[in-house]
Amino acid sequence: MNPTADWEKLGERYYRKVQLYTEVFDQDLELENHIVTGAPYGGAIALYRDETKLHTFRGSQGSKSSIDVYSCSGKLIRRINWDKGSIKGLGWSEDEKLLVVTQDGTVRCYYNLQGDFSQFSLGHGAEEFGVVACRFYSTGFVALLSNNHLISVSRYEEPRPKLLAVPPDGVVHSWTLVPPAYTLSRSVEVLLAIGETIYVVDATESEDRMLDIGPFIHISVSPNGKFAALYTESGKAYVITSDFQNRLSEHDSKAKTLPVDLLWCGNDAVVIAWEDEVHLIGPNGSAAKFFYDGRVHAIADHDGVRLITNDVCDFLQKVPEVTDEVFRFGTVSPASILLDAVQQLENESPKADDNIQLIKPNLVEAVDACVKASGHEFSIHWQKQLLRAASFGKSVVDIYNSDEFVEMCEILRVLNAVRFYSVGLPLSYEQFLRLTPEKLIERLINRREYLLALRISSYLRLPTDRIYVHWASQKVRVSSEDEATICRLIVEKLANKRGISFEEIARAAYDEGRGRLATELLNYEPRAGKQVPLLLSMEEDEIALDKAIESGDSDLIFFVLLQLKNKLPLASFFRVISSRPIATALIESSAKGDDMELLKDLYYQDDRRTDGAHVFVHDALAQRDARGAIDKLTLAGKLLSDSKDTVFDLKSIQEAQTLLKMQEAFDRDLEETYTGLSVNETVFRLLRSGYSSRAKKVQAEFKLGEKTFWWIRLRAHIASRAWSEIETLSSTRKSPIGWTPFFNSLLSAGNPKLASVFIPKCTGITSAERIEMWTKCGMIKQAAEEAFKTKDLKILEDLRGKASRPGDATEVERLIAQLKR
Known part of the structure; x- marks a missing residue:
């Protein structure tokens, strides 16, 4: 047959009606009594019995409500039994998710054509006022409530229903929406026909477009969002720009009955559908008419309209320019x-x-x-x-260059395969390009067309792992064979296949209540990061921990340990990790930083007394008051008291307790604070404050050596500027630390006069060092005398230059002269 035989000319362009399938539905299926909606890109069709119409009684079984999902060729894909209330919205997303909205605002999203769904509620008064109708677009939808309020959902993955601006009261004759991709605000806009005009409602405002040719019983926006088609009660259809600034065409249908639908065929023509008649309105009001024997349902797509009856499924589209160029008569x-x-x-x-x-x-x-x-x-x-x-x-x-020729041959083989009636995906070339091969494979998987999906993937050089995983997941869901047989079949089938996620298959098995099968399948998952979370959710805690440890990933081990700690009683948790040194070590290192109580419990559970005592000592050092520190040290001492290997540790703790008790008494009796100081610091502070008897008591208690005590006493007297105490010490016959430290400390403290007193007492130093000491104290005369004793003329001459006082200079000159004789 000549390809132009079914072409219709509208203005300067041609349109064609392509017959896709025949004998689509059983004649007993009363399409006129059903709501019919289709997914984009030649996708599945959902049928639901229209609750407002009478239908033939077919017994109790046939009277049960259901949503039936068919392919375009009439093949039943899934029957979803429905008993959740009146359906007010039935639509599809771009990725073939079926959306069902009930009167009370409950939304179900069926995401794989097999009855699995997620559910959420609209809120915002939907339950109180009730949903009246819904309009859907590629990624979201808008629900109209009985009080004219509008609720928008922009994403199905993370639904966050939002209330749009409040439109005016009044009867809504018809309404539609403009998707966010085609609005200036990048948010959905709703067109409401109220009275004789149209209101445009978005997230912030409701604007009257001041039309006076309504009321409009149908509104439809073109796929590219640039044009709007309006149909009035008088039978006139108008095409205007979506900003309502320009009227592009007008058509009078002269029909006495109202159409059931108004939609766009591409971006250049409008379809007006009655029960059994379809008008195609082109530019400048030109029209073509198509007649059917029964009720016809029109489903808009990006580049045309599917027309579906019980007998036939047609595709109405504008003839592509290149096709027109090749086939047009007379070209x-x-x-x-x-x-x-x-x-x-x-x-x-x-x-x-x-x-x-x-x-x-x-x-x-x-x-x-x-x-x-x-x-x-x-x-x-x-x-x-x-x-x-x-x-x-x-x-x-x-x-x-034959690349495009070869590519087109490949695409056509794929398109012809999926268009075949047993599959029923009548994609046009443009739809295929928009959908992408990857999404097509996903649709085939959801229809369980695994063999065709594999062949197309291999043919187009696409990855096949998703197909195998979906097949295996479906196998564990529906197979009646024993679990060992299922596991063997799956493993044999998927052996040597790249990118297979056994975790996903195992999760499907677990969701079906097949825990043992899930555990067996997880053994074939090479990625521990995938195994562990599922094992934890399956209550296989110890296996999860072992898998994490085997992976060597410390972050993964920590994740498992944290989950177990939050879930198990502490004793059970410690029992689990006690036989796993790596887990115990990680818990110990982590607890040292931020959970000392857990660390104490761990050491107690493992009977690690020394480590437990160290924790109490650490706590004691952190205490602000002496009493609290003493109590902690007492607990540490009790842990060490039964062990012979910790004598030194026990003695140290006892001494620390004694020191804290003494410091507690000092804090109470004296003005300064002593708690937290070491023995040396305590003695230093006591001596500096003049409490020498108490300092000696501390010295005696802790057997502080004489050298140490003298050093502390010197530092304390220097710090308090107790020069008289230091003079008293100078009369002592012997110093355990020698006298040089006294000289150096006094000189540094700025008292050279007192420092000079200790020069004669310093023994074991050279004459040169003694001369330098006298010089540092400013006593040139005494330095010269020391140099004269050693007959060092050079030093005497140097001292002559340093002598600033007349008497010193004279004495140095005398000694130099005497030495030269």
């Missing part, structure tokens, strides 16, 4: 001549060569056009003819 385009040439060649006519010679300058262009036109054809016969023409043409061309 003399190079592509059309090339197509005629290949037909002449098949008839062995010499006109074939004449045609080639005629278009030889434009042969590359003709080949490209035939390749592109083949993609837009649903007829396999014409696909072949166009590809033959392209192949013939490129064989004549000297140089031609």
Whole structure:
């Protein structure tokens, strides 16, 4: 049949109605009594019995409500039993999720065509006022309540219902929405037909567009969001720009009955659908009419409209430009001549060569056009003819890149395979490009067309792991075989397959109540990070911990330990980790930083008394008051009291307690604070404050050595400037630390006079050092006398230059003169 036989001319453009499938639904299925909605890109069709219409009684079984999901060819994919209340919204997302909205605002999102769903509630008064209707777009929808309030959901993955601006009161005759992708505000806009005008409602305001040709019983926005189609009660249809500034066309249908639907066929024509009649309205009001024997349902897609009855599924679309160029009657385009040439060649006519010679300058262009036109054809016969023409043409061309030809052949094989009635995905070429091969594979997987999905993936060089995982997950859900057999079958099938996630398969098994099978499957998951979370959710705590330890990932081990600590009683938790040194070590290192109580419990559980005592000592050092520190040290001492290996530790703790008790008494009796100081610091502070008897008591108690005590006493007297005490010490016959430290400390403290008293007492030093000491104290005369004793003329001459007082200079001169004689 000539491909132009079903073309209809609207203005300057042609439209065609392509028959996709016949005998779609059983004749007993009363389509006129059903709500029908379809997913984009030739996707699945959902049927739900219209609650407002009477229907034939078919017994108690047939009267049960259900949502039936079909392919476009009429193959039942899934029947979802429904008993959750009145449905007010039934629609599809771009990725073929089925959305069901009930009157009380409950929303169910069926995400894989197999009855699995997630659920959320709209809120914002939906339960109180009730949902009246819903409008859907690719990633979200808007619900209209009985009080005219509008609730928007922009994403199904993380639904966050938001209330839009409040529109005015009044009867809503019809309404639609403009998706966020096509609005200036990048948020959804709703068009409400109230009275004779239309209100545009977004998140912040409700604006009256001041129209006076309503009321409008149907509104529809074009797929690109640039135009709006309006239908009035008087039977007139208007096409205007979506900003309501320009009226582009007007059409009078002259119909006495109101249409059931108004939608766009691409971006250039509008479809008005009655029960059994469809009008296609083109630019400037031109129209074409199509008639059907029964009720027809129209489903809009990006590049056309699907028309569905019990008998047939048609696709109405604008004829692509390249197809028009090739097939239009009377055309003399190079592509059309090339197509005629290949037909002449098949008839062995010499006109074939004449045609080639005629278009030889434009042969590359003709080949490209035939390749592109083949993609837009649903007829396999014409696909072949166009590809033959392209192949013939490129064989004549000297140089031609065949990549596009090969790619188109691959795409057409895929499209023809998925269009076959047993699959029922009637994708057009444009829809395929928009959908992408990866999404097509996902749709096939959801229909359990695993073999076809694998073949297409291999053919298009796409990864196949998702297909195998989905197959295996479905296997564990529905198979009636024993778990060992299922596990063996899955492992054998998926052996040596790259990228397989056994964790996902195991999770499916666990969700089905097959815990043992899930555990067995997880043994084949190579990534511990995938194994462990599922094992924890399956209550397989010890296996999860062992897997984490085997991985060597400390973060993963910590994650498991944290989960176990929060879930198990402490004793059980310690029992689990006691046989796993790595886990115990990680808990110990972590607890040292931020959970000392857990560390104490760990040491107590493992009977590690010394380590436990160290924790109490650490606590004691952190105490602000002496009594608290003493109590902690007492507890540490009790832990060490039964062990012979901790005598030194025990003695140290007892001494620390004694010191704290003494410091507690000092804090109470004296003005300064002593708690927290060491023995040396305590003695220093007592001596500095003048409490020498108490300092000696501390010395005696802790057997502080004489040298240490004298050093502390010297530092304390220097700090308190107790010069008289130091003079008293100078009369002592012997110093355990020698007298040089006294000289150096006094000199540093700025008292050279008192420092000089200790120079004669310093023994074991050279004359040069003694001369230097006298010099540092400013006593040049005494330094000169010391130099004279050693007969060191050079030092005497140096001292002569340093002598600033007349008497000193005279004495130095005298000693120099005496030495020179």
